[in-house]
Amino acid sequence: MTPKRLLEADPELEQQLLTRREAIGRGARTSSSVAAGLAMGSVPVALAAVAKDAFAQGGLPGVIVDVLNFALTLEYLEAEFYNRGLAAPGLIRQEWRAQVDQIRKHEDAHVAFLRRTLGSRAVNKPTFDYTAGDGSGNGPFRDVFTNERTFFAVAQAFEDTGVRAYKGQAAYLMDNRDILVAALQIHSVEARHAAQIRRLRNQKAWIVGDSRGDLPPNTQAIYDGDDNRFHFILAQPASGISMTHSFDEPLTKGQILRIVAPFIVGGAP
Amino acid sequence: MPNQRREDMLPGDTVPISTRREFLRRAAIATALVSPAAFTGCHVLGAAGKNKLDFGDDFGLLNLMLVLETTEVRFYERVISAPPRDLRPGEFEILRDIKANERQHLRFLKRALGPLRVKVPASNFSSVDFTSRRSVLETARNFEDNGVATLNGAGRRVKLPEFLTIAGKLVSVEGRHAASLRDMLNPGSRDFAGDDVVDENGLDRAITPDESLRRSSKLLVNPPRIVGI
Numbered sequence: 046m047t048p049k050r051l052l053e054a055d056p057e058l059e060q061q062l063l064t065r066r067e068a069i070g071r072g073a074r075t076s077s078s079v080a081a082g083l084a085m086g087s088v089p090v091a092l093a094a095v096a097k098d099a100f101a102q103g104g105l106p107g108v109i110v111d112v113l114n115f116a117l118t119l120e121y122l123e124a125e126f127y128n129r130g131l132a133a134p135g136l137i138r139q140e141w142r143a144q145v146d147q148i149r150k151h152e153d154a155h156v157a158f159l160r161r162t163l164g165s166r167a168v169n170k171p172t173f174d175y176t177a178g179d180g181s182g183n184g185p186f187r188d189v190f191t192n193e194r195t196f197f198a199v200a201q202a203f204e205d206t207g208v209r210a211y212k213g214q215a216a217y218l219m220d221n222r223d224i225l226v227a228a229l230q231i232h233s234v235e236a237r238h239a240a241q242i243r244r245l246r247n248q249k250a251w252i253v254g255d256s257r258g259d260l261p262p263n264t265q266a267i268y269d270g271d272d273n274r275f276h277f278i279l280a281q282p283a284s285g286i287s288m289t290h291s292f293d294e295p296l297t298k299g300q301i302l303r304i305v306a307p308f309i310v311g312g313a314p
Numbered sequence: 315m316p317n318q319r320r321e322d323m324l325p326g327d328t329v330p331i332s333t334r335r336e337f338l339r340r341a342a343i344a345t346a347l348v349s350p351a352a353f354t355g356c357h358v359l360g361a362a363g364k365n366k367l368d369f370g371d372d373f374g375l376l377n378l379m380l381v382l383e384t385t386e387v388r389f390y391e392r393v394i395s396a397p398p399r400d401l402r403p404g405e406f407e408i409l410r411d412i413k414a415n416e417r418q419h420l421r422f423l424k425r426a427l428g429p430l431r432v433k434v435p436a437s438n439f440s441s442v443d444f445t446s447r448r449s450v451l452e453t454a455r456n457f458e459d460n461g462v463a464t465l466n467g468a469g470r471r472v473k474l475p476e477f478l479t480i481a482g483k484l485v486s487v488e489g490r491h492a493a494s495l496r497d498m499l500n501p502g503s504r505d506f507a508g509d510d511v512v513d514e515n516g517l518d519r520a521i522t523p524d525e526s527l528r529r530s531s532k533l534l535v536n537p538p539r540i541v542g543i
Contacts, residue, residue, distance in 0.1 A: 154516030230517035236489030291418035
């Protein structure tokens with residue numbers, strides 16, 4: 046989305062930025078990064094700067110920083126994974142490389158976006174063990190960068206996890222709607238990725254029941270509870286299997302961290 | 315499913331109810347949803363009137379989704395009842411799954427809205443060639459991309475955390491549909507999450523309710539107006 050389209054889409058954001066612009070016009074004290082962002086006409090830069098300003102003034106609650114750092118950790122995990130996969134000679138067949146590269150591009154962009162938004166509060170990238178070996182490099186996915194099948198199995202695990210992770214955190218971001226909407230915009234991109242990886246693997250693009258499909262049993266926690274049919278206070282009446290692939294379900298931060306812990310050397314943060 | 319896990323998953327658990335007023339507000343809405351019969355005046359919660367979608371509360375969003383999902387279901391039902399002859403292997407099954415998903419979404423919305431439900435305008439599919447795979451898939455793709463962008467944009471104004479969670483449960487399924495349809499239209503390309511919908515920050519689109527209706531307007535006879543924003 047171009048900056049112009051973001052402004053069109055978000056009149057409130059526009060208003061907020063215009064207010065900033067007026068403030069700058071009036072010579073109000075505004076950080077140079079906000080001014081720079083506006084001068085460049087770059088909404089995302091300005092957005093990140095607004096968030097940073099709010100934080101500098103003690104306005105960005107710790108809970109939002111925690112959520113964004115949690116998201117950043119997952120994005121680090123995905124970004125390095127696709128970069129290493131694409132760099133591994135002969136791993137990914139030629140006709141799939143462009144699609145994987147498109148996902149890689151987005152995960153890199155998510156890392157950059159979250160780091161900019163968090164500024165000095167951004168956590169550092171952990172060291173990853175993509176074999177899920179707790180740092181041993183000898184876990185159940187030990188051929189992840191030499192066996193295409195394993196690589197795409199892990200990719201599906203990461204993407205389906207990412208969708209459920211963002212979904213579970215959205216409600217914590219409601220005090221900052223710019224950040225909330227950005228998180229939702231990342232969330233639906235993760236869903237697109239998940240669908241495509243699943244399709245490449247000859248799986249349905251949507252999760253049926255709480256089925257992990259052909260993934261190994263150690264991934265089941267990623268799918269547990271996705272057969273839920275209680276939404277808000279309503280139970281969706283049973284009517285066949287379509288009921289459960291019509292709603293994606295959230296997972297809590299704790300549930301997600303338990304899923305990704307084996308991939309993070311030294312354990313989950 | 316064990317009780318404990320279901321408790322974990324309840325959206326109400328994701329954000330604690332912090333004030334008495336918040337509790338009462340949610341209880342009022344819960345009551346309205348559980349016993350629509352006890353609920354005589356739709357205006358109590360500022361529901362939408364005739365051919366208007368009132369975004370003064372979250373029911374505006376749910377009603378907008380009702381309009382979009384109803385239109386989608388009518389579209390997919392027509393496709394499934396008489397599919398284009400040039401569909402490729404496996405594509406009918408995908409469209410049938412998508413239809414089933416949208417029907418479930420619609421079912422949820424109808425029950426959640428109860429008496430607050432607006433009358434959905436008639437559909438106008440004159441722009442769709444139901445005998446053409448491409449026309450059908452492109453129409454479907456537009457529905458799904460629009461649904462994603464609408465629900466993302468709704469994050470700016472949704473008030474109850476529970477409804478934000480519901481929007482989240484729907485939007486990623488719409489995203490999975492959109493990616494699939496895009497890949498069917500241009501197999502093996504980057505289009506499933508193409509640069510036309512995902513920007514340089516890796517962000518999907520987010521649009522206002524007005525923009526959402528505008529993009530759907532050619533498929534709606536006498537589209538409703540958005541008020542209360």
